[in-house]
Amino acid sequence: MTRPGMAAAIPGAPGTKPKSFxxxxxxxxxRLAPERASIMAIVALAITSVVLTTLxxxxxxxxxxxxxxxxxGKQLQPGLTKDQAIEALRASGNDKVADMLSGMAVVPGxxxxxxxxxxxxxxVLALYIGASVFQWMQGALLNVVIQRxxxxxxxxIEDKIHRLPLSYFDKAPRGDLLSRVTNDVDNVSTSLQQTMSQxxxxxxxxxGILGMMLWISPLxxxxxxxxxxxxIWVTAQIAKRSKPHFVNQWKYTGEVNAQVEEAYTGHELVKAFGRSKEVEQVFDEKNEALFQASFxxxxxxxxxxxxIMxxxxxxxxxxxxxxGLRVASGSLSLGEVQAFIQYSRSFTQPLTQIGxxxxxxxxxxxxxxxxxxILDAEEQIPDPTEEEPPPVDRGRVEFQNVSFSYDPDxxxxxxxxxxxxxxxxxAIVGPTGAGKTTLVNLIMRFYEVGAGRITVDxxxxxxxxxDHLRARIGMVLQDTWLFGGTIKENIAYGNPNATDDEIFDAARAAYVDRFAHSLPxxxxxxxxxxGGGVSAGEKQLITIARAFLAKPSILILDEATSSVDTRTETLVQHATAALRSDRTSFVIAHRLSTIRDADLIVVxxxxxxxEQGTHDRLLASNGAYSRLYNSQFVGAEA
Known part of the structure; x- marks a missing residue:
């Protein structure tokens, strides 16, 4: 999600024209430089193949x-020499035939x-077979070079992504970033594979063809x-006229895809509000526009x-x-003209391929x-080469005159x-945009503070x-994240070295055990x-069990119980209370009923x-917390 004041989505898409070609x-x-030796071999194989083909x-x-x-020669009188046969033809008035014969290597009779x-x-067969073998070797070696x-x-790219700050991912939409890592890399691979060899x-x-044609006949x-x-002129003119239609084709393709995705993801709402005909009409219009542009x-x-043909x-x-006229005059032989025609027919093909x-x-x-x-993006501040280990791992956190902003302005x-x-x-409470989540992001060093400092122990x-800092922190977010695997594997993600008993203990503490045994x-x-196969609340319980398994000294719960029902929320609160011994817990909550027992409430x-203090003291002060609390529990007057 792009934060206010930040740059918009990074533009561009596969297939657009480069800014600086x-x-x-x-x-x-x-980037092919490490393959210099192989590239030299590829060029040598290509030259050999072309030379053999050209001959x-x-x-x-x-x-x-x-x-x-x-x-x-079979039609000429045997026993004569070539010169005698030519003189005989000229004497009989066949000067053109004599001229043609002068350019031939005939033996009368x-x-x-x-x-x-x-x-x-x-x-010729050996040359063509050899050319094919060398071209195959060149293509195979080029494939190895490009794929490596x-x-x-x-x-x-993968290494770079791990060195990028979280602010970079705030600026770049997830779909665009995924497209760069997958589609764009595949497009580079395909383009290099098809273009380098061709x-x-x-x-x-x-x-080669140019040289042979000039050698045979400059005229x-x-x-x-x-x-x-x-x-070239005809191709450029036609391409110039087709370009706007190709632009429209991809534009309407994107609109059709967006329409289909929107209708698919919101299928239940479309049906619930009876807008199926309207959706179909919009799709038909965009589909027709795509058809016209593509056609x-x-x-x-x-x-x-x-x-070109x-x-x-x-x-x-x-x-x-x-x-033919040159053959008749004896300036060229019939075979030379035939070879030249073959070269001329082959000359336009590589030109078309180059275009x-x-x-x-x-x-x-x-x-x-x-x-x-992506590779040029500014990286996060490097970790210190020599870090100072905390004297004890107790989880004491202190913000000292900290200032931070996403946008300097x-x-x-x-x-x-x-x-x-x-x-x-x-407990950290306040209206939307107050900076609650930002506060815990600073603890995790997802962002660096602008001024002041944060200390842990x-x-x-x-x-x-x-890595050292985050290994001591367990975090449960409002948006759950599970990967494809078993429930056990998802819980063990918090501590890959955990035993089965430790995994099951964490599951029982987070009440995952309550529903896991009911599954087949x-x-x-x-x-x-x-998270298919389990409910939203059950997914949240799995993520809470994952955090518990990590046994952190600092626990961060960012609206972690928002997706569970009231009874499950009460059970999770009991579980977290048992696990909070000697651990610092930061709880971000909008439902103030869930944090009444907090040791410290920060508004x-x-x-x-x-404001900061306990629930009772803040209510008694009749300030910002009291207004927030009463707005949730006091009904509006008519």
Whole structure:
């Protein structure tokens, strides 16, 4: 929950454009630095695969030349040399055929050398098999590199979360934080997995194909390159027009999901108030809007591939015509033109892949930026390297002129002083927003005091490690938290080293035993994260038993009995009274009937202690406590 004066939810979502693409991409790639040796091997494997693949069309062109030369040579008069055959053709007026023959390696009277054709085809097959093997090795090694890097990233995020102060989690909504840790990390992993290999192979393929095309025919290369700017321009124009519809598509997708979640979680209220038709109408409207946006986005973006294919076919026709003329003039062989056409058809594919991968990489970098915001967040004050151990573990707590505020511009607690002696029950009451929960959060060091200090048994808690401090404190909150497991396991969470007898004693003290035996599997009954299978009051009793099992010297109960019935509340009060011996207890309560027997009642308003004393003395003083108490137990006059 965001506190007043704090920053709003952290913006961003997977798939949005990054704020700073270059630096963020560089930082993301830097996380691959520990894998330098493997990355060099990946690049070497990719280069080898591309070289082998690029040589294939050229060799196939050589096979075509062997076949074509054999077919033409078979038709020429045996016994002549190539030059004699050309002179004979020119003498008969067949100059174009003579020009074509001058660019061929024919032997008059000799047919197709199928042995040479077979050897070339076997070499091509070996090249393609080798290229596939090297590409598979490159992909497998890249997968290992990326998964290891993402594993380190997840570990770094987990370590960072444990070093973040509670104030960070107040600013960031839980769903957004979970999305960063799960969805964004998965998006980074997927983006790197799909883009790194494809981008590397596509760039190397473009360079290799470009080199082979220039080597075969610079003229045809110029013709082939003319369509590249046109393809880029067409793609950019179509993408620009489809972008707003994609934005609307994801916007309406979110609205539909929110509508479904809202209707699902509030299903009973929808039925109770008879608003089913209205809910259905709202859903239909949002669903229709999503359909229209999705249709337009997919239809417009779907024009990219047909447009590129049209330009590619146009390019193919131009190359075929000009190439045919070059073959007829003897400047190029038929196999060279065939190889060039293959290269030109393959040239646009890696360019298209690069464009698609850049968009996907943008999505991954955007997710990486959201992750980096967590990794760059300001951490809590480090624990002292050498802490001063308390002389005794009695639970004496003292606030010495403490001041604190969530927002520097909005003071909350100012110059507060309070002493809680061992064995005392200190009840903290006051209106909402008075600072009651903040007071116990300061004891737990969930937040650091702005001024003054808090001591436990005479030792400043800022000189103690958080783990050491919190190990001495048991806390039961108004909102219960259980994990998926048995009732016994949930109680043992308070002390993993506890014996079964100690667990059952804590359960009996908190009256868990009363309902656990009525369940089919007793203490081995499984409950889920939401506490399914037990009531709200029974969940609270389990959390109280968990706190009792920890045997703390300081006990904090923040509205801990608000979810239990009156009879159970009385039983819990008896149980806590037995466990409070030599323990300091802080009880935050709105129902003042539950704290009448407290040793000290502290009344807070606007972050200040306005009254403190026993129940009877505070009632007699006819002050703030008396007004709160009477407002709960005196009926309003008509």
């Amino acid at each position: 270059g630096p963020s991409l560089q930082r993301l790639l830097n 294939g069309p050229n060799l196939l062109g050589r096979a075509t030349n062997i076949i074509f030369d054999g077919v033409v 000799v047919g197709v050398d199928f042995g040479a054709v077979g050897r070339v085809l076997l070499l 890097s993402v594993k380190r990233l997840r570990r770094d 981008l590397l192979m596509s760039v190397l393929s473009v360079l 045809l290369s110029v013709i082939a390159f003319l369509t590249v700017p046109a393809a 337009r986005a997919q239809f417009i973006s779907g024009l990219i591939m047909p447009a 049209f330009l590619g076919n146009l390019n193919y026709v131009l190359i075929a015509v000009v190439g 698609a991968m850049v968009n996907l990489l943008q999505s991954g970098v955007a997710s990486a930026e959201r992750i980096f915001e 909005v003071p909350l607690i100012e110059h507060l002083s309070l002493i809680a002696e061992p064995g005392q029950v200190v 005479g030792v400043d808690i800022s000189t103690m490690s958080r 599997d007793g203490y081995d009954t499984m409950i889920d994260e939401e 807070m308003e606007h972050g200040r202690i306005v």
